[in-house]
Amino acid sequence: MKKALVILASTFAMSGAFAQASAPAAAPVAASATAGHEARTEQRIATLHSELKITPAQETQWQQFADVMRQNGETMGNLYRQRTADKNLSALDDMKQYTQIAQAHADGMTKLVAAFEPLYTSFSPDQKKLADETFRQHGKEHGGKKGHAAKSSKSDDVAEQ
Structure with missing residues (x-):
C-alpha cells in the first residue's frame, strides 16, 4: 500500500513539473505553464475526490491531503522552473x-503519506478497496514498467537538464 501511495504521490508531484521543465523560461509561458499545472493538480484532486467517494465527514481530512498535494506540486514546479x-x-x-529536487520530492512524499494516512484510516472497507485499486492503477500508468517505458524519455530529459 505504501508503495502505491509513493508512486501516486510521485506522479502528482512530478507530472506537472515535468511538463513545466520543458517550457522556455519566458515569463508569459511560465505563467501559462503554472496555470496549466495548477489546473491539472485541481483536476486530479477533483477526480480522486469523486473516485474515492469522500463523505462529508471525511472532508476535513480530505482537504488536508489535497492541500499537501497542492503544496508539493507548487514546490516541485518552482524547483523545475529554477532548474530550467x-x-x-x-x-x-x-x-x-x-x-534539491530529489530532497524536496522525498520531503513532499513524507508529508503526503502523513496527510493520507488518517484519511485512509477513516475510509469504509469499500473506500479502501477503491483507493487501493485507484492508486495501484495510477501507479501502473506512471511508475510501472509499461508506464516507465512510455515516459522514460521525458523523465530522462528532465534528469539530464
Whole structure:
C-alpha cells in the first residue's frame, strides 16, 4: 500500500513539473505553464475526490491531503522552473539542483503519506478497496514498467537538464 501511495504521490508531484521543465523560461509561458499545472493538480484532486467517494465527514481530512498535494506540486514546479531558467549551469551546480529536487520530492512524499494516512484510516472497507485499486492503477500508468517505458524519455530529459 505504501508503495502505491509513493508512486501516486510521485506522479502528482512530478507530472506537472515535468511538463513545466520543458517550457522556455519566458515569463508569459511560465505563467501559462503554472496555470496549466495548477489546473491539472485541481483536476486530479477533483477526480480522486469523486473516485474515492469522500463523505462529508471525511472532508476535513480530505482537504488536508489535497492541500499537501497542492503544496508539493507548487514546490516541485518552482524547483523545475529554477532548474530550467539558467541554461549555463556547471555540471556541479546542475547536480546540486537535482539533489534539491530529489530532497524536496522525498520531503513532499513524507508529508503526503502523513496527510493520507488518517484519511485512509477513516475510509469504509469499500473506500479502501477503491483507493487501493485507484492508486495501484495510477501507479501502473506512471511508475510501472509499461508506464516507465512510455515516459522514460521525458523523465530522462528532465534528469539530464
